[in-house]
Amino acid sequence: MTETPTPTPTPTPAPHHPYGTPTTPHVTVRGEAHLEVDPExxxxxxTxxxxxxxxxxxxxxLTHRNTTTLDLIxxxxxxxxxxxxxxxxxxPELTRHGRAERIRAYHGNIQITVTLGDFTALGELVTRxxxxxxxxxxxxWWGLRPASPHHAAARRQAVQGALQRARExxxxxDTRLGALLELSDTGVHGDPHMAPVGFSAQARSYGGATESAVDAAPVDLEPVRQTVDAQVEASFTLIPPDLG
Incomplete structure (x- = not known):
């Protein structure tokens, strides 16, 4: 008769104590990073x-102006x-004629958004x-690309700050860290900024003399540095210290 082997019991994991115990104390810290970088x-x-x-x-x-503008860009x-x-x-622009409203004229608008990575070309394009x-x-409006390495740099700096604080x-x-229990990303933020003096150019409306774009110098636009913030929270175990 063949005996059925007794299954090896699965060890019961130790209960997790979110606030630590005397034998496994925890420390939870925050790490932050604040970077100021050039826009990309x-x-x-x-319009x-x-x-x-x-x-x-x-x-x-409107179609003609749109085509001309897109070709230039x-x-x-x-x-x-x-x-x-x-x-x-x-x-339609309505006007009253007696008791009735009549269409006096039609107004059309189209909006185009242009994103540039070459700031030298930006000043020239705006002028033209x-x-x-x-x-x-x-x-x-100045900003960073979504996949900018500055975001990753801020995250790394925040993690290193949390680790350094926990070690301190x-x-x-008079003890040392044991293991990392948890690392939480509480946010990475990059703030878009407008130019210090917002630039708004309104071209001539119905003719009139203006300086030719060939002769006009490119507008000098100073990029605004961007702020990138990152915050993390980290929990570590501590080797039980001797508090005696």
Missing amino acids: IARITV LTARGTDRRTTLDG RTYGDAIEKLETGTLTIN LADHDLTRIDGP YAEAL
């Missing part, structure tokens, strides 16, 4: 306007990281766009 990208918003006495004329004028090649078209609107009729430029507490108790 800049965004501008270009094109058209006005006409009928809807078709207004739309044709694309000449900057790799300096342009992203080119996006936002909302397009055609609105501002020379176009019925064109408004707002910005720049352990040294104050």
Whole structure:
């Protein structure tokens, strides 16, 4: 008769005590990082306007300005990281004629957002766009790319800060750290900033003499440094200190 082997009992894991015990004390600390870095990208918003006495004329004028503007922006090649078209609107302008309302004119708007990584090209592009009729430029808004290495650098610095702080507490108790129990990311933040003096160029509306974009010097735009913050919380076990 073959005997059935007795199964080896699975060891019961030790209960987890979130606040530690006398034999396994814990220390929980916060680590922070605050970096100030140069921006990597800049965004501008270009708003094109058209006005006409009928809807078709207004739309044709807006389409022409949009095509001309996009063609100019694309000449900057790799300096342009992203080119996006936002909302397009055609609105009637109403006026009262006796007791009835009549359409006096149509107003059209289209918005384009341009993201550049070359700040030298930025100043030149803004100057050339501002020379176009019925064109408004707002910005720049400075920022970092989503995958910027500065975010990772801030996280590493926050973790190192938490580890250093925990070691200092352990040294104050004349002991040392045991094991890492938990590491929580409480946030990484990069704050976008506008230029110190917000730049808004409104091109001429209905003709008029302006300086040619060929002769105009590029606008000098000083990048605004970006702040990157990171915070973590870390829990460690401590070798039980001798408090006697």
